[in-house]
Amino acid sequence: MIFKQLFDTKSSTYTYIISTGKGREALIIDPVIDSTSEYLDILKDLDLKLVKVIDTHIHADHISGMAELNKVTNCQTLMGENSKSEVVNVKVKDNEKIKIEQIELKAIYTPGHTDDSYCFIMQDRVFTGDTLLINGTGRTDFQNGSSYEAYNSLFDRLLKLPEEILVFPAHDYKGNKFSSIGNEKKNNPRLQVNSPEEYAEIMDNLNLANPKLMDIAVPANLKGLTLEDMK
Numbered sequence: 557m558i559f560k561q562l563f564d565t566k567s568s569t570y571t572y573i574i575s576t577g578k579g580r581e582a583l584i585i586d587p588v589i590d591s592t593s594e595y596l597d598i599l600k601d602l603d604l605k606l607v608k609v610i611d612t613h614i615h616a617d618h619i620s621g622m623a624e625l626n627k628v629t630n631c632q633t634l635m636g637e638n639s640k641s642e643v644v645n646v647k648v649k650d651n652e653k654i655k656i657e658q659i660e661l662k663a664i665y666t667p668g669h670t671d672d673s674y675c676f677i678m679q680d681r682v683f684t685g686d687t688l689l690i691n692g693t694g695r696t697d698f699q700n701g702s703s704y705e706a707y708n709s710l711f712d713r714l715l716k717l718p719e720e721i722l723v724f725p726a727h728d729y730k731g732n733k734f735s736s737i738g739n740e741k742k743n744n745p746r747l748q749v750n751s752p753e754e755y756a757e758i759m760d761n762l763n764l765a766n767p768k769l770m771d772i773a774v775p776a777n778l779k780g781l782t783l784e785d786m787k
Contacts, residue, residue: 557574557575557576557577557659558573558574558575558576558577558578558582558602558604559572559573559574560572560573560574560598561724561733561734562591562594562595562598564588564590564591564618566588566590566618567588567617567618567727567769568727568728568729569586569588569615569617569618569726569727570586570724570725570726570727570728570733571584571585571586571587571588571591571595571621572584572585572586572683572724573595573598573599573604574656574659574678575602575604575656575659576656576657576658576659578602578603578604579602579603579604580604580605580657581604581605581606581607581656581657582599582602582604582605582606582607582656583606583607583608583609583610583654583656583659583661584606584608584609584610584621584625585609585610585611585612585676585683586610586611586612586615586620586683586685586726587609587611587620587621587622587625588618588619588620588621589618589619589620589621589623589624589781589782589783589786590618590619590621591621592621592624592625592628592783595621595625596628596629599629605629606625606629606631607631607632607656608631608632608633608634608646608654608656609621609622609625609626609631609632609633609634610634610635610654610661610676611633611634611635611639611641611644611777612635612673612674612675612676612683612684612685612686612687612726613635613636613639613669613670613672613673613674613685613686613699614639614640614641614670614672614699614774614777614778615726615773615774615777616698616699616766616767616769616770616773616774617727617767617768617769617770617773618769618773619769619772619773619776619777619781619786620776620777620780622641622643622644622777622780623643623780623781623782623785624781624782624783626643626645626780627782627784632645632646633645633646633780634646634647634648634654635647635648635672635674636648636649636650636663636665636672636673636674637649638665638667638671638672639672640672640778641777641778641780642778642779642780643779643780644780648663648674649663649665650663650664650665651663651664654676659678660678661676661677661678661683662676662677662678663675663676664676664677664713664714665709666684666685666687666709666710666713666714667702667705667706667709668687668694668696668701668702668703668704668705668706668707668708668709668710669685669686669687669693669694669695669696669699669701669706670686670698670699670700670701671699671700671701671702671705672699673685673686673687673694673709675687675688675713675714677717677721680720680721680722681721681722681723681724681734682714682717682721682722682723682724682737683724683725683726684714684723684724684725684726685725685726686725686726686727687706687709687710687714688710688714688723688725688740688744689725689727689728690723690725690728690730690732690734690735690740690744691730691732691735691740691743691744691745692744692745692746693706693710693744693746693747693759694706695759695762695764696759696760697759697760697762697764698766698770699774703752703755703756703758703759703760704752704755704756706755706759707749707752707755707756708752710747710755711747714737715737715740715741715747717737718737719736719737719738719741720736720737720738721736721737722734722735722736723735723736723737723739723740746758746759
């Protein structure tokens with residue numbers, strides 16, 4: 557299997573390229589538009605055909621590469637059924653399977669960071685978007701976020717996965733590349749709570765500034781901006 561984890565330094569975003577092997581079909585999770593040429597070069601070098609692009613949610617800190625990759629490669633664009641993105645042509649439901657050749661991902665609805673957040677389980681790993689980060693969790697104070705829904709998504713869905721499942725988030729700000737469900741259960745400070753109310757108390761008092769690109773990125777990602785649109 558080909559598995560590449562790429563990092564956008566400007567937005568601290570992780571993007572994932574996945575395929576069964578050279579000369580085969582591929583999918584990309586959470587692409588950043590500024591890195592489109594890098595993705596295309598990798599696909600070309602490995603003789604991969606991009607067939608699906610997935611965004612875990614409508615991002616507020618960068619412009620997604622989904623629309624541009626769709627324009628260039630005519631790939632399918634996928635998000636959860638709650639997404640309001642105009643560029644998405646396949647909306648998946650909770651527990652629905654996404655397949656490319658022998659690779660299968662299971663979509664799970666995990667609202668809280670945003671109301672359209674989904675995670676995707678693939679074999680021994682889970683792509684958690686901004687729902688579960690390494691030693692952290694995604695903020696819940698914009699885009700119809702909810703600390704109570706986030707708690708349920710974390711404790712009733714993600715943390716019930718086997719502890720050996722690897723965690724690959726959409727962001728990291730300290731150089732971490734992956735974790736595991738077991739490690740996050742034990743060491744993630746935001747998960748050391750005993751009730752939804754206790755979790756909400758933490759999340760509702762973070763007092764974080766809005767992402768710098770929020771006013772640009774959210775409408776751009778809802779519409780589906782390409783590089784041509786940005787000129």
